[in-house]
Amino acid sequence: MFDTHQTPLPALPGVGYKPQHYTALxxxxxxxxxxxxxxxxxxxxxxxxxxxxxxxxKRFPVSVHGVGLSIGGEARLDPDHLDRLRTLCNWLNPYSFSEHLAWSTHDSAFFNDLLPLPYTNATLARVCAHIDEVQTCLGRRMLLENPSSYLAFSDSTWDEPDFLREITRRTGCGLLLDVNNVFVSATNLGFSPRGYIDAFPLEAVGEIHLGGHDDDTDDQGAPLLIDSHGREVADPVWALLDHTLALAGPRPVLVEWDTDVPDWFVLRDEAARAADALAAIPDAQEMSVNRDSARLAR
Amino acid sequence: MTGLITEFLPALRDPAHPVPAGLHDGAGRPAGRRFNVYRNNVLVSLIEALETGFPAIRSLLGAQNFRNIARGYATENPPEGPLMIRYGQHFPDWVAAIVALAHIPYLPDVARLELALRASYHAADHTALTAEDLSAVSQDDVERTPLALAPSVHLMRSAWPVVEIRRFALDPSTAKPKGGAQEVAVIRPDFDPVAHALPAGGFAFMAALRDGQPLGQAADTATDAAPQFDLGEVLAFLLSHRALTKGTPRQ
Incomplete structure (x- = not known):
């Protein structure tokens, strides 16, 4: 149905590209x-x-990350948007295509955010049908990213790691594990971020995301972290990355910085810290990882 | 069941709408202001997109006034699709309808010019027609030569000197805008679109080319519109700014 033998992203640090960095980069x-x-x-x-x-x-492996497909939406996927994605992937031939476990569109109105989903069997069936459609349309395997959560649905009957594992089982898609999102959701909803990682289907992870978050509080004065992508990655998120890499082995690690974008060299220093984390993976663990995902491209 | 469309969406779009009952925090308490994170994310991101897209309007109104107006627009006009590079198509009309801004009558046209510059920035690339290309055409055929405007060229008319008003809004150290009505072409030689006030007949000439008229006929159209139209001057201007491409002959 789709090509599963694409060249994977290298297990190196990358960054989210910002046009203002072009010359420095x-x-x-x-x-x-x-x-x-x-x-x-x-x-x-x-x-x-x-x-x-x-x-x-021509100079770098490039990954395409969609933010507008509304894979979790209750309506059908926007065929015009799918066409545009196919056009982009066809001429660019990126190393990876990823999207979010979220929704953002209804009745041709686009809400420029990643909105949350109840983890039910109905949502599962819908998301899987949409991923099948995307992978068929693009002719390639996609990665699905775990969201950052500020609230939960009473209707949910699945834990998020199990929900994502079942999606990969049904569709063959891979996962994009955003460890900042894990830390934000764990803090906001009161679960253990390490427990989440330990339960996550790490064998399906084709890429890891890191980003900065902001601190706020809810009605009870409890901490409420906001996934802002507007500052350095927080220390506990770096620690969670170390924990993840120790279990999963080397993976492509991306630093995202989308608002209040700093100078290129600040962003590159964040990427260098990710390189340190990759270099520090314990050897014994490295022996057991899936070598395919660690293979350097080209 | 908490319906995404029946419950989540109305609450997202209207802050006065109650937060859906089936949403909670990690301890099972009602979500309360946690829901506002989504409301804020949506609204703030749309306002920021308008700030990026309409910098001259923001400068003319001041940052706070602009935010207030952008908030109203974003609330009533969510994007019609996920391409934020297109967001704000109705913003000039929205600004035009605000009675409190009637004393700044040129605002909608400055907003239209900013939209045209953005559309030009993202428009298709083109192979520009050169003076050499044109001089290679025999004298007998010049009149019938089909020319086309580059896909990144946009034309507009304004009752105001919009090109200078926009320039002054973005850089108050430049000369104060003077004069009256303008005919404007946005032209992108390579990657950076520039707004130009056109000489007499220039707009009519370019509009005629856009409508498919060959060179000679377009020149006649322009002379009819403005007797002082100077074909040599306008052609040299368009060629030097890489505004023309080869057209397709009429059947």
Whole structure:
């Protein structure tokens, strides 16, 4: 049905690409291992965004990360948007395509956020049908990202790791594990972030995300973390990355910084910290990991 | 069951709407203000998209006034699809309908110009027609030569000197805007669109080319519209700014 033998992203640090970093990035003699772009920013007909992306794709492995497909939505997937994704993936031939376990669209109104889903059998069937449609349309395996949660649904009958495992089992898709999202959700909903990682289907993880979060409080004065992508990755999230890599072995690790974007070198330093984490994976664990996912590309 | 569309969505779009009952925190207490994270994320991201898309309007109104107006627009006009690079198509009309802004009558046209610049930025690339291409055409055929505007070219008319108003809004150290009505072309030679006030007949000429008229006929159209139209001057301007491509002959 789809090609499962694509070249995977290298198990190196990457960063979310920001156009303001273009010159510093291409002039940097020690840049990052790969780049990720938001699909929707490269769906114009031409101009500088497309030209820069074409040039960057000659220098770096590129991953396409969609933020607007509304895979969890109750309505059918937007066929025009699927067409645009296929067009982008066809000319760019990215190393990876990923989207979110979330919804954002209804009746042609797009709510520019990743909205939460109840983890029920009905949601499971719908999400799997949509992932099947995406993978068939794009002719490639996709990765699905775990969300950051601020609340839970009384209707949910599945834990999130089990829900994601069942999605991978039914669709053959891989997972994008955002460890900042895990830490944010665990803090906000009062579960153990390490327990979540321990229960996660790590064998399906094709990419790891890191990002910064903001601190707020809820009505009870309890901590409420906001997944803002507007600052450095927090220390407990780095610790959670170490825990994850020790269990999963080397994986492509991406640093996201989408608001209050800093100078290139600040972002690159964050990526260097991810490189340190990858280099520090215990050898004994490394022996047992799936070598395929760690294989350097090209 | 908490319906995403029947319950979540109405509460998301209207802060006065109660938070759906089936949403809770980790201890089973009602979600309360946790729901506001989603309301805020949506609204703030749309306001920021409008700030990015309409910097001259923001400068003319001031940051706080702009946020208030953008909040109203974002609440009533969510994006029609996931391409945020297109968001704000109705913002000029929204601004035009605000009675309290009637004393700044040029605002909607400045907003239209900012939309045109953004559309041009993302438009398809083109192979520009050069003066050499044109001089290679024999004298007899020039009149019938089909020319086309590059897909990144946008035309607009304004009762105000919008090009200068926008420039001054973004850089108050430049000369104060003077003059009256303008015909404007947004042209993108390579990657950076620039707004130009056109000389007499320039708009009519370019609009005629866009409508498929060959060179000679478009020049006649322009002269009819403005007797002082200077074909040589306008052609040299369009060629030097890479605004033209080869057209397709009419059947």
């Amino acid at each position: 291409v002039d940097d003699p020690t840049p990052v291992g790969w780049l990720e772009i938001h699909a929707e920013n490269y769906m114009g007909a031409g101009g500088r965004p497309i030209a820069q992306l074409r040039e960057l794709s």
